[in-house]
Amino acid sequence: MNILVYPHELAMGGSQINAIELAAAMRRRGHNVTIAAPDGVLSSMIRQLGLDYVPIPRSPYFPSVATAFELLALARRIDADLVHTYEWRPAIECVLGPHLFAGTRMLATVLSMDISHLFPRHVPLIVGTQQLAESRPTQKIWVLEPPIDPVQNKVRDVAAARSRWGFDDDEIVISFVCRLTTDLGKVQGVLEAIEVVGQMASSLKLRLIIAGDGVCKAEVDAAAAFTNRRCGREIVTLTGELLEPDTVYEASDIVLGMGSSALKGMAFSKPLVVQGTDGFWKLFDETSAGLFLYQGFFGQGGGGGPELRLILEKLVADKEKRTALGIFGRSVIVDRFSLESMADRLVEIYQQTVSQDQPLGKRLRSMGRTLFEVAKFRAKMEWLALGFAGTDKSA
Numbered sequence: 001m002n003i004l005v006y007p008h009e010l011a012m013g014g015s016q017i018n019a020i021e022l023a024a025a026m027r028r029r030g031h032n033v034t035i036a037a038p039d040g041v042l043s044s045m046i047r048q049l050g051l052d053y054v055p056i057p058r059s060p061y062f063p064s065v066a067t068a069f070e071l072l073a074l075a076r077r078i079d080a081d082l083v084h085t086y087e088w089r090p091a092i093e094c095v096l097g098p099h100l101f102a103g104t105r106m107l108a109t110v111l112s113m114d115i116s117h118l119f120p121r122h123v124p125l126i127v128g129t130q131q132l133a134e135s136r137p138t139q140k141i142w143v144l145e146p147p148i149d150p151v152q153n154k155v156r157d158v159a160a161a162r163s164r165w166g167f168d169d170d171e172i173v174i175s176f177v178c179r180l181t182t183d184l185g186k187v188q189g190v191l192e193a194i195e196v197v198g199q200m201a202s203s204l205k206l207r208l209i210i211a212g213d214g215v216c217k218a219e220v221d222a223a224a225a226f227t228n229r230r231c232g233r234e235i236v237t238l239t240g241e242l243l244e245p246d247t248v249y250e251a252s253d254i255v256l257g258m259g260s261s262a263l264k265g266m267a268f269s270k271p272l273v274v275q276g277t278d279g280f281w282k283l284f285d286e287t288s289a290g291l292f293l294y295q296g297f298f299g300q301g302g303g304g305g306p307e308l309r310l311i312l313e314k315l316v317a318d319k320e321k322r323t324a325l326g327i328f329g330r331s332v333i334v335d336r337f338s339l340e341s342m343a344d345r346l347v348e349i350y351q352q353t354v355s356q357d358q359p360l361g362k363r364l365r366s367m368g369r370t371l372f373e374v375a376k377f378r379a380k381m382e383w384l385a386l387g388f389a390g391t392d393k394s395a
Contacts, residue, residue: 001031001350004080006071006094008087010040012212012241013179014260015111017042018146019086024049025147025343026350034078036071041243062089063374068097075104082107082354088116095120095370107353111146111259113184113298118373122366124353129296142349146260147342150334153246153267161250165237171205172316175252175270177245177261180214184258184298185277187216191223192279192305193256194236198227200309201235204316211248213241253322254315262297263337266329271322272297273311279304283311285325289332 003026007019020042023033027050035046038058046053056070075083075098083098083106085091091108098104109126110119115136119125124140127133133141167173176193178186190210197208210220224236239248246268249255255265258275262284265272272284274292276299282288284297303310315322 001081001354002079003031003033003350004071004075004078004083004098005033005035006083006085006090007035007037008085008090010037010042010046011179012041012243014146015086015109017045018111018260019084019109020045020049020051021149021339022147022343022346023051025339026346027051029343029347032078034074034080036074041241045243063092063096065096068093068095070097072097072101075102080104082350084109084350086110087112088119091120091123092118092370092374095123095367096374099123100367105354107349109144113296118370118377120366120370122358122363124349126349129294131295142345144342144345144349145337146263147339148260148263148267148333148337149339150267150330150337153249153264153333154330155250155269158250161247164247165209165239165251166234167207167251168205171207172254173207173209173252174254174256174312175209175211175248175265176256177211177242177248177264178257180212180216180220182216185280186258186275187214187220188277189256189258189275189281190220192308194220194223194227196305196309196312198231198235200312200316201231206316207235207237209237209239209248209252211239211242211245254312258298259296263333266326267333267337269326269330271315271325272329273308273315274299276300276302278302279307281308281311283315283325284329286328293336 005019005023007016010016023035027033034052034054036054036056039055043053054074056067059067071094083094083104085094085106085108087110094106099106107124111128121139126142126144128145130143133143174197176190180187180190193208197206200206221238224238227236228234249265249268249270252270254273255270256273256275257265262272262274274282274284274297278301280299280302282299284292
């Protein structure tokens with residue numbers, strides 16, 4: 001099968017890393033795979049895995065008609081049997097390009113916490129949680145949780161990892177690997193963690209290591225510097241963006257995070273505290289596992305910093321519990337999130353998508369609705385841009 005994979009970007013992030021790892025798994029199964037996306041830091045990962053990569057221009061407009069026609073030309077050039085897009089914008093650009101004008105079959109994955117109202121209703125869809133699948137009962141949907149490679153993501157040399165980051169043997173290390181943006185409340189959680197760990201470090205040997213970059217990095221830098229000055233020693237270590245943050249996970253005793261980052265922490269046999277929006281923090285254990293396996297490793301609303309502190313105090317004080325939770329989390333990854341088993345399932349989904357026809361009327365109605373909604377969305381964005389421009393001039 002000739003497969004064109006189109007992630008929405010190649011910045012660090014769970015959705016696009018999943019797209020690349022699954023593409024490599026498809027190639028190992030004998031399929032011809034090409035990845036198309038605007039150039040970014042993850043392009044080196046694509047090349048390391050030996051996958052064909054075609055950079056496409058980054059358009060200031062989205063969805064982009066120009067990008068849609070680039071995809072059309074590329075799909076024709078590689079004789080694509082299927083285009084697999086990730087997130088809503090690439091899906092719409094595929095609909096407006098190879099799907100509409102060449103009849104190329106398509107499949108979309110959405111690993112966000114919701115499905116955009118712009119998303120075409122006739123396109124077969126993969127989501128990461130059962131909860132999200134139930135939100136679209138009339139659409140063809142499969143649940144395929146974010147894959148984690150337990151062979152690559154595992155503890156190898158904890159002492160070497162801790163030495164790399166300058167951690168003493170008797171320090172409890174808490175890690176946070178994420179993009180430093182306001183998306184899904186990520187940076188708010190990072191700032192809460194800095195504050196909480198800084199408070200606890202007055203009486204405990206704690207360290208917090210944060211790996212990531214983004215538009216809010218300056219705010220995180222300032223909070224970390226303030227905490228380190230207040231404590232008189234380095235409590236918060238900032239690594240910046242790491243293409244392979246394995247040593248951060250391995251060096252830690254406790255992992256904080258959401259989504260794929262949380263899952264990777266579990267693969268390294270670390271106890272996990274799941275972060276969400278609006279102060280959500282919850283320990284992943286036998287009692288909460290069902291909730292997170294249903295709704296995803298995320299949540300909304302909670303006690304904020306005080307709740308995080310209560311969870312961390314219990315974990316810091318109980319090494320045996322940390323070890324037991326790490327073993328439990330690793331077993332969940334191996335049993336349920338293994339990359340190879342997910343790839344086998346994806347092959348079946350590809351085969352079903354390519355072999356099944358859809359009524360022409362359903363496709364036309366869906367595409368017409370999508371075109372209408374996209375036109376409204378673009379008009380709104382342009383109106384807002386003009387409004388901002390007018391405000392700037394008057395100022």
